[in-house]
Amino acid sequence: MPKDHDGIGASTKRREDVRFLTGRGKYTDDIQIAGQAYACFARSQVANGEIVSIDTTAAEAMDGVLAVFTGDDFTEVGGNPAGWLINSRDGEPMKEPKRPVLAHGKVRHVGDAYAAVIADTPQQARDAAEAIEANIKELPAVVDMAAALAGKNYVHDEIETNQCFDWGWIEDNRAATDAAIKAAPHVTTLELVNNRLVPNAMEPRASTGMYDAGTGEYKLYTTSQNPHLTRLLICAFVMGIPENKLTVIAPDVGGGFGSKIYHYGEEALVLAAAKKLNRAVRWTASRSEAFLTDAHGRDHVTKIELACEKDGTFIAFRTETMANVGAYLSNFSTATPTFLHGTLMAGNYTVPNVYVNVKAVFTNTAPVDAYRGAGRPEATYSLERVIDMAARELDIDPIELRRKNFIKPDQFPYAAAAGLEYDTGNYDALMDKMETLADTAGFAARREASEANGKLRGLGINSYIEACGIAPSNLVGILGARVGLYDAATVRVNATGSLSVMVGAHSHGQGHETAFPQVVADMLGIDAQSIDIVHGDTSKIPFGMGSYGSRSLAVCGSAVVRATEKVIAKAKKIAAHMLEASEGDISFEDGNFSVAGTDKSVSFGEVAFKAYVPHNFPLESVEPGLEETAFYDPANFTYPSGAYTCEVEVDPETGKVTVESFTAVDDFGNVINPMIVTGQVHGGLGQGIGQALLENTTYNEDGQLTSASYMDYTMPRADDFPFYQVDHSCVTPCTHNPLGVKGCGEAGAIGSPPTIVNAVIDALQSGGKNVTHIDMPLTPSRVWSAMNAQ
Amino acid sequence: MPHVSMTVNGKAISGDVEGRTLLVDFLRGDLRLTGTHVGCDTSQCGACVVHVDGKAVKSCTMFASEAEGADVATIEGQANADGSLNVIQQAFQDHHGLQCGFCTPGMVMSAAALLKDNPKPTETDVREYLEGNICRCTGYHNIVKAIMAASGQDVAGIAAE
Numbered sequence: 001m002p003k004d005h006d007g008i009g010a011s012t013k014r015r016e017d018v019r020f021l022t023g024r025g026k027y028t029d030d031i032q033i034a035g036q037a038y039a040c041f042a043r044s045q046v047a048n049g050e051i052v053s054i055d056t057t058a059a060e061a062m063d064g065v066l067a068v069f070t071g072d073d074f075t076e077v078g079g080n081p082a083g084w085l086i087n088s089r090d091g092e093p094m095k096e097p098k099r100p101v102l103a104h105g106k107v108r109h110v111g112d113a114y115a116a117v118i119a120d121t122p123q124q125a126r127d128a129a130e131a132i133e134a135n136i137k138e139l140p141a142v143v144d145m146a147a148a149l150a151g152k153n154y155v156h157d158e159i160e161t162n163q164c165f166d167w168g169w170i171e172d173n174r175a176a177t178d179a180a181i182k183a184a185p186h187v188t189t190l191e192l193v194n195n196r197l198v199p200n201a202m203e204p205r206a207s208t209g210m211y212d213a214g215t216g217e218y219k220l221y222t223t224s225q226n227p228h229l230t231r232l233l234i235c236a237f238v239m240g241i242p243e244n245k246l247t248v249i250a251p252d253v254g255g256g257f258g259s260k261i262y263h264y265g266e267e268a269l270v271l272a273a274a275k276k277l278n279r280a281v282r283w284t285a286s287r288s289e290a291f292l293t294d295a296h297g298r299d300h301v302t303k304i305e306l307a308c309e310k311d312g313t314f315i316a317f318r319t320e321t322m323a324n325v326g327a328y329l330s331n332f333s334t335a336t337p338t339f340l341h342g343t344l345m346a347g348n349y350t351v352p353n354v355y356v357n358v359k360a361v362f363t364n365t366a367p368v369d370a371y372r373g374a375g376r377p378e379a380t381y382s383l384e385r386v387i388d389m390a391a392r393e394l395d396i397d398p399i400e401l402r403r404k405n406f407i408k409p410d411q412f413p414y415a416a417a418a419g420l421e422y423d424t425g426n427y428d429a430l431m432d433k434m435e436t437l438a439d440t441a442g443f444a445a446r447r448e449a450s451e452a453n454g455k456l457r458g459l460g461i462n463s464y465i466e467a468c469g470i471a472p473s474n475l476v477g478i479l480g481a482r483v484g485l486y487d488a489a490t491v492r493v494n495a496t497g498s499l500s501v502m503v504g505a506h507s508h509g510q511g512h513e514t515a516f517p518q519v520v521a522d523m524l525g526i527d528a529q530s531i532d533i534v535h536g537d538t539s540k541i542p543f544g545m546g547s548y549g550s551r552s553l554a555v556c557g558s559a560v561v562r563a564t565e566k567v568i569a570k571a572k573k574i575a576a577h578m579l580e581a582s583e584g585d586i587s588f589e590d591g592n593f594s595v596a597g598t599d600k601s602v603s604f605g606e607v608a609f610k611a612y613v614p615h616n617f618p619l620e621s622v623e624p625g626l627e628e629t630a631f632y633d634p635a636n637f638t639y640p641s642g643a644y645t646c647e648v649e650v651d652p653e654t655g656k657v658t659v660e661s662f663t664a665v666d667d668f669g670n671v672i673n674p675m676i677v678t679g680q681v682h683g684g685l686g687q688g689i690g691q692a693l694l695e696n697t698t699y700n701e702d703g704q705l706t707s708a709s710y711m712d713y714t715m716p717r718a719d720d721f722p723f724y725q726v727d728h729s730c731v732t733p734c735t736h737n738p739l740g741v742k743g744c745g746e747a748g749a750i751g752s753p754p755t756i757v758n759a760v761i762d763a764l765q766s767g768g769k770n771v772t773h774i775d776m777p778l779t780p781s782r783v784w785s786a787m788n789a790q
Numbered sequence: 791m792p793h794v795s796m797t798v799n800g801k802a803i804s805g806d807v808e809g810r811t812l813l814v815d816f817l818r819g820d821l822r823l824t825g826t827h828v829g830c831d832t833s834q835c836g837a838c839v840v841h842v843d844g845k846a847v848k849s850c851t852m853f854a855s856e857a858e859g860a861d862v863a864t865i866e867g868q869a870n871a872d873g874s875l876n877v878i879q880q881a882f883q884d885h886h887g888l889q890c891g892f893c894t895p896g897m898v899m900s901a902a903a904l905l906k907d908n909p910k911p912t913e914t915d916v917r918e919y920l921e922g923n924i925c926r927c928t929g930y931h932n933i934v935k936a937i938m939a940a941s942g943q944d945v946a947g948i949a950a951e
Contacts, residue, residue, distance in 0.1 A: 013883050020891025021879040021898065023825015023865035030824035123808065202829045202837060202892040202926050254827070254892030255926050287830035509890030509927045679886045679932060686929025710834035710924070718930040719917035723948055748929070 006529075007522035008739075011675035014514045016507070025252045028206040028221045033280035036208065037066055039270055040125035041283070042115040042132045043292065044107035047141035047364035047703020048155070051105060051114060055133040059117055062131060064124035066277050069116045069269060071104030080263055080328075081237045084335035085480040086165045086360070094165035094360070097156035099328040101238065101265040101272075107136060108155055108327035109364050110705055111292025113265060118273045118281055141364040141703030145301060145322040148361050155327055155362040164325055164334065164360035169342035170419055177355035180316040184307035188390035193775040194378045196299035196324065196697035198713060199371045201508075203254020204285035205294065209270030213278055217245050218271050224250040224536075225260045225506050226546020229483070231538050233263040233331065239271065246271075250536040253508035257687070258371040259294045260508070261548050262331040291708040296697055297371020299324035300337065304382045306389075307353075312396045314405045316353035317345055319382060323368075325360045330369035334360065339479050340375030340467070340549075346416035347383045348427045348465045348641060349405040354417040364703045370548065372687055372749040376466040384462045384754035388761070389772060398461045398758070399435070403428060406463075413735075420467060422639045424732035427463060430665050433730050434643035438663040446647065446660075447766065455649040456767040457660070460759025462644045464751045468743035469638035469734070470549030486633035487556035488543045491520065491563040493571075493626040495612035497605035499524075499531040501563075504544015505556035506536050509683075510745065511676040512552060516560055518672050519739065523564045524604055525591030542629050550743030553672065554638050554734065561738040562630035570626060571607045577618045578602050578610060638734045638742040642666035644751040648759040652767060655784025657693055657760055663725040664751060669734045669742035677744045681726045684748020690716035691749075692756035696777050714777075796857050798823070799867030807854045813847075814838045816854035817864060825865040825895045829924070836923030839896040839903075840864045846903035848922070865895035868902070878902055878940045885945070887936035889927035897923050901937045910941050 056068040079098035119125035148162040210219040227248040307315040323337035342356035391398040450457035473484035490502040521528035575593035576583040594601035611626035694714040707713040733740030795804040829837035841863040
């Protein structure tokens, strides 16, 4: 289909926008169930404490209170599990302390829920939660990771260590990497912190539980990126409900960025309460609760070494990382610092030796898990910062140093030293495009102009690769995943020719309702407006693993393609009968089935009608109806890559950094809707630049979260950014999925932090300051202090 | 419970509320106008922006009873009389100024207030005015572009697509 027909490649305007722009979106907290009651949680105010007693008498006696739950009510149910088993270097499995619905025996982080009140109104529930008298004996908090590993004060007494695992990747490469570094002519070493972030989807988490005593069926409305996974976790691990007795619906969801992948205890609580009370029970988080209890992101402390020849040829990368997992293992928390991080530590380069060691550490802080990029931003930040530092030490241009070590286009598929096989890429082309678009050649003149205004100007360079389209089940199964990571779709052609496409991916900002129909419309040669996407409801969709890891189009979109191919194959059989021709002579083009060499044809709509009104129909060989399902399991990850640059100005008087320009050039493979893809990059850049300059999550030594509101945690505002320059015209299609797509959701957040930091260091160096590194966020205070420390 | 009366989107309404009921909770809970959202509890995110007597107000910062007799406008009342998107709403769709949609009602209401006072805002004007509206999805690029487009300015040169 040509682009003006809303097929593949068209910047079709989003159909979902109309309901959001007119206030008709339906987010979980907007859905009112008749007779619903409200839950409010009593949460720990200390980071580590022994629950001596909880007296709920006064709360239970208050107006409107229907029930009060404590950890005692959930001792018979299971825990919320980690989805990925990591083994330590010595073969020992990771430590997996139980994560209960409500804290029992001990509270382990500020915000850890130990009781819940259900009442007729939210105000009554809140008042009663405050009336619960909990005697919690405060214990010293475990906050700092190094101290946690060295000390004997444990977050979980029963495992007698704060180390979840000590992982080596690839352990067999360790000795060779050590030897290569020892013998290398030049080694650049950098210690850095990947700052802890709070995802901060604008819609706080919310869940409404329902129970039908007549049928024994539960229903859960919840803010989820993957309702099927939530159903699986609740049914199989936490509550023991048969999967056919629980429907999970994630309606409109106001952003996720990782934080809504996971199952949280509040979801189990509202279901248990709904059953006990035979009423719908809703809980909606306040923003303060979100800060305290949503899974946080990043929080790595890393030492990275880059060994190279004097001419800059890379010999080895060696990384030692401590990764904070917080007080409990969130569902993907063990995969994020390992297989989404260590496997990317060869970057875009032909480096022969890579070794990564990651120690995951329990602390008395909120759980840490995947946040936009998930492990890959940490990998890219470490690599691209140490490369920049090496370029400076070796006096090699940072672009040239990267180009010198790039995997070249004719080397693909390329088995990288960190264990993954990259299918396609052209990193030099991306760098060329970036240099042209950003006019890097004109930088010197712009620097001069800034200096004339009393400002320091810096140019930052970065190239990244990520592994997306998560993930091939066979591979991740070997690596410890406890789930498969395929996806599913059903294409239902209705009798009148309209289509409903049920997809396992969930759209919470990504525009699936617009983009997926573009694919189907292109394949069937019909109007995209006659195709609707159905998502977010386990009762309507065959199965699905949800949206994260830039996987929706690459994995679920591929399932949509496969199901549509099956529809076309069946429709061809029906058309052959209608046209009195053999199936092999039928061709399908532009929405019409025709017999080769004749003018006989029937339209797709006529075939659909025939499928549902099967008069004169070959019932002996073809079933009525036109609906097909496909499950798609990818053969490999996809490997988006990019070259980024930015220019910053630093005010030497205040240390304030201003982003003057930002150029992101990405290879996402083929693109279905360029407008949506560009928007995804913009959003990722906003979050990545936010990490680099503004955002930080801080706990004090008592484990109190001192950045627990928008007054303390610096959310990026509109005036923190320039307009971005975004390009995705350098395309090397993915070779192993039918659309040739790679995924675009996380790139901006992965590629931008090192770009910004590299630019700031460049600016400071240009001003004669021997500053080689500043940990993010590069606040005015940190930059000014670094400049004035000498 | 105190009784309140006000006009909401041109319609006279009244109800009984607890004194501590915030305007946003009255709109969402009592009137079922759930397009106005709550994204924080410190009056910073701006998802709850409505117009009270023509001024942009964060409806989480005032009690319902303080809106006694006021003329309140919410996102539900912003479309044209025939139901089509108004100029600002249309510009947000045309320029992909929204993703998850949660901050969007507040953005649209703030944009309307800005353009009323400043019909041709510069990029800097728009960015500074949005200080009180947080978006986590868009990196603000397309929001700023949409608002400038809604003001009738040519935004073709700003960025591709």
